[in-house]
Structure formats: C-alpha cells, structure tokens
Amino acid sequence: MEKNKLLVTSWIILLLLSLVWGSSFILIKKSLIYFTATEVGLLRVVLSFLFLLPVAVMQVRNISRKQFLYLSISGFVGSLLPALLFAKAQTVISSGLAGTLNSLTPLFTLILGVFFFHLRVRWYNTLGVFMALAGAVALVYVSSGQHLSFNSGYAFLVVLATLCYAFNVNFIKTFLKDLSSLTITTFSFFYIGIPATVYILIFSEVPHKLVQNTETLTGLVYLLILSVVGTALALIVFNKLIKISSPVFA
Known part of the structure; x- marks a missing residue:
C-alpha cells in the first residue's frame, strides 16, 4: 500500500513539474529581451539564492565539510551550468525546441547511472525512456514542419545542459540521499549564489540597466517568477522526487 502511495505521489509531482518547467523555457525567452544570456543565467541563480537564504542561515552549522563539497558540486553542475547553457541556447533556438531537447x-540519466553510478534499471524503465525520446523527436519533427533544421551548435548547448541535469540526479541519489530535499536545494544555491551575486552587482550591467531603464523591471519580474517558482521551489519538489523514486523516473 505504501509503495503504491509513493508511486501515485511520484507521478503527481512529475506532472506538476512538467507544467512548471515547460513554462520556464518561455520565461527564459522573455527575459532575454531585457538581459544578456549570462545575466539571465546568473540572475536566475542569484534570485533563487536570495529566496532560499533564510533557510541557509538557519541550517548552515549542520552541514559537514564533506557535504559542503558534494553540495557545491551539485550546485555548480546541476544549477549554475544549465542556467547559463539554456539562456545562451535560447538566444537562437525557440523555447519549444529547448523544452523538447x-x-x-x-x-x-539512464546511461550515466548505469555506467558511472551502478544504477540498476528494469526493462520497463529503459522502454519508457526510449518511448519518451521517440516522442520528443516526433514533436521536433512536427513542430518544424517536417524539416529537422535548427542551429546545431546552440541545440548542443541544451544537450550539454541535460547531461548536467542527468549527472546531478544520479549524484544526489548517490551522495546526498541523507539530506532533505530542502537542504539539498538551499545549499546547492548557497555556494554558487554568493559568487554569482558578486558578479551581478560589480561586474555586470544589471544595476545600470535597472536604474536607467524602468522597462527592464519587467524582465526582472519574469526572472523572479522563473527563479522562485520554476527553479527554487521546483527543485525542492524535484529533489524530493529523486529521494522517493529512482533517478530514471525523476
């Protein structure tokens, strides 16, 4: 009974995350009207970091040195790099293609899990993954008017971002399974959020843009929604999903 309850919960979480992350690609595209790709990627990290900062302050003494290292790796590979890669890719490719890729x-996740994290999968896990992949290819084919032509260089950035996500899913399941999903998300952003904040405030044009052009505030609102709902809160839920299910399911 408990196993069936977890399965139902996992599917509900997965469907909700699909809706949230599907809209995230649209928000990234809208944010790029006002900011550069680097600014969009780093602001996404900074705003998520600031949202989760109160939790980090309360729990920072409970994090060991070993966990600090693992959480730093998770934050860099699973959040910072994908945020920058998706933003850069969507300066050229559509949000729909980014979401499909x-x-x-x-x-x-399946490939890295099997070869590097000793992940054991069942045949239906493999079948489900390849069915999803076939569906993604079909969507790209149909949405492109039966002509699979797109900028392969920028599309590769999305593929690289998905590799980062896949590594992070397996990494969390293997090395951070003893921490709560809230703690994982909070400190993943804590360690990358500090340098990202310094860069945005001192080395970027973001402060100047916000002061000189009030329309830029619209882009900041898009990024705030993306960061709080589509990144921080979504990752807390997603990390919970990783803990109660398999990496491949998540």
Missing part, C-alpha cells in the same frame, strides 16, 4: 535528460 530537455526531454533527453532521462536517457542521459
């Missing part, structure tokens, strides 16, 4: 994540 993102569905490669389960396939890469």
